Amino acid sequence: MLFDLSLLGWQDDRYSELPAGTVPARVARVDRGAAEVIAADGTLQARYGSHVRRAAAADPIALPCVGDWVALRRLPEGRYELDGVLPRTSAFVRGGVSRTSRGGLSGDGQGQVLAANVDVVFVAEPSMHSTDFADLGRIERLVALAWESGGTPVVLITKTDLFEMGLDDLLADVAASAPGVDVHAVSSLAGDGVDLVRAHLAGSRTAVVLGPSGAGKSTLVNALAQDAVMETQQVRAADGRGRHTTVHRELIPLPGGGLIIDTPGIRRVGLYEMSDGVDLVFSDIEELAGQCRFSDCGHGEEPGCAVQEAVESGELPVRRLQSWHKLQREAAWMARRADARLQSEETRKWKIIHKEMRRSGRARP
Numbered sequence: 001m002l003f004d005l006s007l008l009g010w011q012d013d014r015y016s017e018l019p020a021g022t023v024p025a026r027v028a029r030v031d032r033g034a035a036e037v038i039a040a041d042g043t044l045q046a047r048y049g050s051h052v053r054r055a056a057a058a059d060p061i062a063l064p065c066v067g068d069w070v071a072l073r074r075l076p077e078g079r080y081e082l083d084g085v086l087p088r089t090s091a092f093v094r095g096g097v098s099r100t101s102r103g104g105l106s107g108d109g110q111g112q113v114l115a116a117n118v119d120v121v122f123v124a125e126p127s128m129h130s131t132d133f134a135d136l137g138r139i140e141r142l143v144a145l146a147w148e149s150g151g152t153p154v155v156l157i158t159k160t161d162l163f164e165m166g167l168d169d170l171l172a173d174v175a176a177s178a179p180g181v182d183v184h185a186v187s188s189l190a191g192d193g194v195d196l197v198r199a200h201l202a203g204s205r206t207a208v209v210l211g212p213s214g215a216g217k218s219t220l221v222n223a224l225a226q227d228a229v230m231e232t233q234q235v236r237a238a239d240g241r242g243r244h245t246t247v248h249r250e251l252i253p254l255p256g257g258g259l260i261i262d263t264p265g266i267r268r269v270g271l272y273e274m275s276d277g278v279d280l281v282f283s284d285i286e287e288l289a290g291q292c293r294f295s296d297c298g299h300g301e302e303p304g305c306a307v308q309e310a311v312e313s314g315e316l317p318v319r320r321l322q323s324w325h326k327l328q329r330e331a332a333w334m335a336r337r338a339d340a341r342l343q344s345e346e347t348r349k350w351k352i353i354h355k356e357m358r359r360s361g362r363a364r365p
């Protein structure tokens, strides 16, 4: 089978990034020391070459992950080796990463990349969740995370067939919670809005779907994949083999073009290092903050706070400011936690170095 790599999002001007004698391939799935990749020749298994192993030993962020573009080398004996990971345009990283690491460039040795080269981040929030309405705070948090990854967020208010009251009011509230972000109403069951979602994938773009359990992520992916995913499941059921023997695709090319990355890790992705993202999602507050009397105003009890004034005048919903405070606290907590971990790593490293020096008799009193 010959695969047209442009359908996987490959851009021909990236050929210059490949080491001599290698071809491009996209990682569809990883498994300890090996990856399933899609190359022009089709789906192949590739082991990690020495470059990749060495880089990953120094920092696990260098490990290939689903969505990565990699340089693939064919070995003389007909096997394939993964020679290097090409620079990422975006990355979802879990834990232990410094601010400079957008795109997964450097970490503190603790981070893990969950998905790479994601262009569009769908934030799915159910219009109705049992008896509750859509949670605007959760949308803000996931939109911030989406910006932080380097992808473009798009909010999807799902299961709209269950929503009986003014949907337009809800959509207006959501739009105000995510300035500059497209918001669509979707009912995967009724088929409403699915085309709007699909339109974001034009040009072979890659997307993930974030959102709470029950938001309808799988149902939406099935609707986008039309029957493709359903068929796989039927085949799986028909051949009677256990789940572990069937290959579960984590990079799903859609029949209408575009790709979805769906992995357990990306489904559980929460709130990590994200102060840049917080600024972007709260651009309205950041703008008001420019008029506060103090440049480091915390928008609490400070005199001359333009943000508090906007709340009093009704220009800014108080819930917005509360969400901002909550996200600031979470971001500060995450940063403190990362610092503490960094410090204990540092202490441990020096203990080992001192011990080694004593052992080799080079220690000075």
Ligand SMILES: Nc1nc2c(ncn2[C@@H]2O[C@H](COP(=O)(O)OP(=O)(O)OP(=O)(O)O)[C@@H](O)[C@H]2O)c(=O)[nH]1
Binding pocket: 158, 159, 160, 161, 162, 186, 187, 188, 189, 190, 211, 212, 213, 214, 215, 216, 217, 218, 219, 220, 267
């Ligand atoms: N009424 C209605 N129900 C929906 C819609 N989309 C999904 N559901 C139902 O909501 C439930 C949860 O949907 P899933 O697609 O499994 O949700 P999920 O986000 O993938 O959930 P997790 O797998 O737990 O993360 C299922 O019973 C779906 O049939 C919709 O548009 N309308």
Ligand SMILES: [Zn+2]
Binding pocket: 289, 292, 293, 297, 298, 299, 300, 302, 304, 305, 306, 307, 308
């Ligand atoms: Zn202020």
